Amino acid sequence: MGLKIYNTLTRKKEPFVPVNPGKIGMYVCGVTVYDMCHIGHARSVVLFDVIYRYLVKTGLDVNYIRNFTDIDDKIINRANSLGEDWKQLAERYVKEFHVDMDALGVKRPNIEPKATDHIQDIISLIAALIDTGHAYEANGDVMFSVTSFSTYGKLSGKKTEDLVSGARVEVDEKKKDPLDFALWKAAKIGEPFWNSPWGPGRPGWHIECSAMSMRYLGPTFDIHGGGADLTFPHHENEIAQSEAATGEPFAKYWIHNGFVNIRSEKMSKSLGNVLNIRDILKETHPETLRLFLLSSHYRSPLDFSDTSIKEASVGLERLYAALSSLEELERSDGEISSLPEELSNLEKRFREAMDDDFNTPKGLAIMFEASRAINRIHTESGGNKEKIPSPDLLEKARKELLGWAQDVFGILNETSQDFLERARKSGAIELGISEDEIRELLDQRTEARKARNFKLADEIRDKLLSWGILIEDGPKGSIWRVKE
RNA sequence: GGCGGCUUAGCCAAGUGGUAAGGCGACGGUCUGCAAAACCGUUAUUCGGCGGUUCAAAUCCGCCAGCCGCCUCCA
Numbered sequence: 001m002g003l004k005i006y007n008t009l010t011r012k013k014e015p016f017v018p019v020n021p022g023k024i025g026m027y028v029c030g031v032t033v034y035d036m037c038h039i040g041h042a043r044s045v046v047l048f049d050v051i052y053r054y055l056v057k058t059g060l061d062v063n064y065i066r067n068f069t070d071i072d073d074k075i076i077n078r079a080n081s082l083g084e085d086w087k088q089l090a091e092r093y094v095k096e097f098h099v100d101m102d103a104l105g106v107k108r109p110n111i112e113p114k115a116t117d118h119i120q121d122i123i124s125l126i127a128a129l130i131d132t133g134h135a136y137e138a139n140g141d142v143m144f145s146v147t148s149f150s151t152y153g154k155l156s157g158k159k160t161e162d163l164v165s166g167a168r169v170e171v172d173e174k175k176k177d178p179l180d181f182a183l184w185k186a187a188k189i190g191e192p193f194w195n196s197p198w199g200p201g202r203p204g205w206h207i208e209c210s211a212m213s214m215r216y217l218g219p220t221f222d223i224h225g226g227g228a229d230l231t232f233p234h235h236e237n238e239i240a241q242s243e244a245a246t247g248e249p250f251a252k253y254w255i256h257n258g259f260v261n262i263r264s265e266k267m268s269k270s271l272g273n274v275l276n277i278r279d280i281l282k283e284t285h286p287e288t289l290r291l292f293l294l295s296s297h298y299r300s301p302l303d304f305s306d307t308s309i310k311e312a313s314v315g316l317e318r319l320y321a322a323l324s325s326l327e328e329l330e331r332s333d334g335e336i337s338s339l340p341e342e343l344s345n346l347e348k349r350f351r352e353a354m355d356d357d358f359n360t361p362k363g364l365a366i367m368f369e370a371s372r373a374i375n376r377i378h379t380e381s382g383g384n385k386e387k388i389p390s391p392d393l394l395e396k397a398r399k400e401l402l403g404w405a406q407d408v409f410g411i412l413n414e415t416s417q418d419f420l421e422r423a424r425k426s427g428a429i430e431l432g433i434s435e436d437e438i439r440e441l442l443d444q445r446t447e448a449r450k451a452r453n454f455k456l457a458d459e460i461r462d463k464l465l466s467w468g469i470l471i472e473d474g475p476k477g478s479i480w481r482v483k484e
Numbered sequence: 485g486g487c488g489g490c491u492u493a494g495c496c497a498a499g500u501g502g503u504a505a506g507g508c509g510a511c512g513g514u515c516u517g518c519a520a521a522a523c524c525g526u527u528a529u530u531c532g533g534c535g536g537u538u539c540a541a542a543u544c545c546g547c548c549a550g551c552c553g554c555c556u557c558c559a
Contacts, residue, residue, distance in 0.1 A: 029559080039559095040559045042559085043559065156488085158555070159486085162485090162555080163555070228559080229557095231554075258553090259553075261552095297498080300489095300490080300497090305496095307496080308495095311508050311509095315508080318507085325522085361497060361498055362505075364507080365505055366506085379514090379522055379524095380524095449517080458519085473520075
């Protein structure tokens with residue numbers, strides 16, 4: 001077996017063979033900090049979070065780097081339009097990024113380098129490229145010479161001739177060739193700058209990732225990731241710069257995630273349908289959002305809609321409910337010395353799913369199958385010890401299931417009681433009903449049922465239902481929850 | 485114009501040569517005063533269409549149709 005990864009570089013699923021056994025270097029392109037993060041950022045960050053968690057789970061020592069682009073045209077423009085200092089603006093959005101990602105339960109990478117903290121690394125790298133004839137200075141700018149790097153286009157599958165004839169490449173007097181791109185940009189008046197051998201200026205976009213990844217991971221490392229849109233030109237240019245400078249292969253495996261659509265439409269500022277993580281989390285449990293993001297394969301497009309979020313939410317509740325049932329079964333002193341298939345090979349099945357190019361939908365399916373097995377035992381046993389597996393077996397299954405859910409997928413981190421309690425609280429607030437009021441009606445209904453006054457009991461239930469409150473009568477009394 | 489990808493049930497979605505996971509929804513049953521939840525069963529003889537290769541194809545090849553992405557800042 002062993003892990004297989006779809007590599008954009010070869011367009012094939014390949015066995016994962018680390019550069020240095022047991023020691024993994026992973027670099028993921030982070031965000032440009034000029035605005036709040038949206039659902040698309042969430043998909044990318046959560047995917048690589050899960051990949052990172054999985055590699056760690058399998059016992060690998062992972063050095064995970066995710067950068068912040070904190071100097072860039074967009075940042076400067078935004079700062080100017082807000083009348084805010086660009087540095088302050090960038091720092092502000094770094095903080096906001098962390099607020100959102102912490103809320104989503106994303107693990108912090110080992111290092112989160114910022115471009116502006118690596119200006120000297122960038123300058124050294126550019127100087128090396130000039131020395132080796134891969135870059136040239138032009139009026140304070142430094143450009144990378146694409147024709148000097150013979151394998152340019154190998155990641156995105158583009159031919160340089162096609163790119164030129166495409167006529168969509170930027171025309172710039174300073175370029176010797178239309179495909180050349182900026183490594184260093186001379187500062188215009190009023191723009192932030194750093195001094196360099198070529199005069200005051202700032203780094204181009206692509207060079208920072210080459211400089212920072214090499215700084216922390218060396219010239220050759222294992223995994224480089226990012227959104228599918230970064231494949232070209234960003235990652236293509238990174239490869240060219242890095243390999244031209246070092247003469248060694250750059251990243252070995254390239255992983256790219258697909259886009260999130262909003263109600264079947266492309267998300268874009270012009271359509272005005274950009275969804276911020278912050279706004280989504282106002283009405284959606286963070287674990288629901290994670291479940292949603294992991295419910296389709298990472299390279300496929302993912303459609304965000306009310307329906308898809310509702311499905312994820314219902315699914316999460318189902319998993320928590322099963323967890324609750326499992327805990328109850330553990331307390332039943334069961335006497336069976338075996339577990340159903342769906343609960344006994346969890347470790348192996350999860351690994352098989354994730355080893356297959358991080359197949360998270362399959363991993364989730366395993367959780368749902370386990371849930372059904374738990375519920376089946378719960379209902380079919382009717383509390384009969386002779387039909388329930390022993391507590392130690394159930395505990396082992398629960399720990400395995402939770403271990404994967406929490407450590408790899410980043411869900412089911414609450415106790416089922418807390419989860420249901422919180423859902424009730426926030427739901428009641430959203431509906432504008434006090435919990436006391438609900439409890440009072442529930443008590444009235446319980447009295448009515450005791451008196452076998454079912455007409456009144458049903459009236460109360462219908463009344464609550466019309467408010468969006470659902471009642472479930474169980475052996476231990478009636479409970480309520482907010483209807484989805 | 486160039487390059488690449490996708491098309492699986494009412495919906496979402498796994499599955500890359502051996503006879504269609506999982507979820508949501510719907511319907512029938514069990515349970516319940518009735519419900520809800522849960523469980524059981526049913527819901528794709530078939531994987532966009534047409535050909536081909538093979539003992540065997542959703543999976544490989546060819547053609548056609550539809551959808552999408554990148555080539556420009558973008559996760």
